[in-house]
Amino acid sequence: MWRNIASNALTFLIIGLFLAAGVVVWGARQFRDPGPLAAAICLQVPSGGTMRGVSSDLAGQGAITSGTIFRIGADYADLSGQLKAGSFLVPEGASMEEILGIVTRGGQSTCGTEVVFRVGVNALQAEVRELDPATERFEEVAEFDPASDEALPEEYLSVREAIDTRYRLVVAEGTTSWQIATALNALDVLEGEVAVPDEGILAPGSYPVEPGMQAGGLIAQMEDAQQAILQEAWANRASDLPIQTPEEALVLASIIEKETGIAEERPEVASVFVNRLNSGMRLQTDPTVIYGITEGEGVLGRGLRQSELRAATPYNTYVILGLPPTPIANPGRASIEAATNPAQTDYVFFVADGTGGHAFAETLQEHNENVARWRAIEAEQQSSGE
Structure with a gap:
């Protein structure tokens, strides 16, 4: 009798091990296979957010089939503590593995709001733009003159403190140093004031802006960029x-x-x-x-x-x-x-x-x-x- 009991127990153990192995294989496939997301979404990860909260949000938006598998995958990859705050674009059909990489990789937000300050030959202009996840294109929601005495638009005021708001300064070719310095001194996201640099020494282009950064720091970046361009061109003249x-x-x-x-x-x-x-x-x-x-x-x-x-x-x-x-x-x-x-x-x-x-x-x-x-x-x- 004991021999039969031992034999049956061994059989159940083997079956259990096979079932457990099958569950592991199934879970791994669920983690790596394309996900159920039918259209791209913007996923916002708050500062101090947790993997449980993120997995719940993803499941609620139909991006993953199981929050549990997502969290187990994060633990297995030793990424549970690497969550980054921001707003991230999750593409259609992204796997749990891909989404985990997106929210733990870090870097700039890839979704949400962008404020672009444009220094042009004729005017200074600011644009508030929102990314449409479906088209992956930015749609303008407000336009204003940052140097104007008029009240700033609510669309701008409401996003200034958001964690997923990115800022960019775009300087057009052919602008003068006076125009650039005047523009920087008018931007409320910058600290400090700058004097007008010598003419010609600032490189036009696109520069990322962090709220609270020194205006003089942006001027220094433009000077360094123009010097590098000029040196290269002169060497190859x-x-x-x-x-x-x-x-x-x-x-x-x-x-x-x-x-x-x-x-x-x-x-x-x-x-x-x-x-x-x-x-x-x-x-x-x-x-x-x-x-x-x-x-x-x-x-x-x-x-x-x-x-x-x-x-x-x-x-x-x-x-x-x-x-x-x-x-x-x-x-x-x-x-x-x-x-x-x-x-x-x-x-x-x-x-x-x-x-x-x-x-x-x-x-x-x-x-x-x-x-x-x-x-x-x-x-x-x-x-x-x-």
Whole structure:
């Protein structure tokens, strides 16, 4: 009898072990296989959150089939204590294993609200944007001027303290140092004030912003970035340029920047100025004259007067030979590279062509024909009210 009992017990033990092994295999498959999420979601993990709370939220949103398996997987991977606060995009069909990696990996939030401060040539603008998980695109919910005396919009005030709100500063190519410094001094997320840096030494681009960071720290980042770009471009410059120093390259690049917003034609615009410098011609470019009037503090807002085009000032390239004494804006990488590696052309003239670009010419006759075409386009636009 005892032999039968022992035999049956062994049988049950073996069956139990097989069942347990089957459960483990099933659980592992559940953890690694694609999940049930039909559409991407934003998962918010609060500061001090727990794996139990996160697993409950995931189960409630239909992202996982079992909170228990999710937590066991986290324990097995030794990640239970690695939960990161933030708002994270969980893609459609993500497995529990993938989701665990998302909420423990750290780094910037990938979902939620983004506030973008844009420093443009004409204005400072802020945008509050929310990520739509379904399209993975940001949708604008508010737009305002941070420097305005008007009350800040509620959409901005309500997200300033949220853990998943990210901030970014975007500086447009061709902005002046005065415009950038004025913008930074107007942002309520930054601490401290900055003086106006030297013209041209700040790199346009996108910079992450942390609430409470020093405005001077952002200026330093832009200076370091521009210095690196300029050094690289100067080291790879073409031979026989009519400029002798990186500083002169920066001046030329700023003029190119203000003359065209089309990256593809910057080397051709650069070639016009290089050819003029090489032949002893005046640069004759309006943006330098305008800078001499405004000193980079905002836009002129009107056309140039004949008296201004004739005035003998350091920035009037209709009067002086060579380059003006300083840059007239902060040029981007494309303009700096064009200044140091211009296209090989015989162009010495260019004028707007009506498409946003320019028509280039080697001779005055060709240029006059291009100017006549542009005047006709201008007249047609004015008559049609464009």
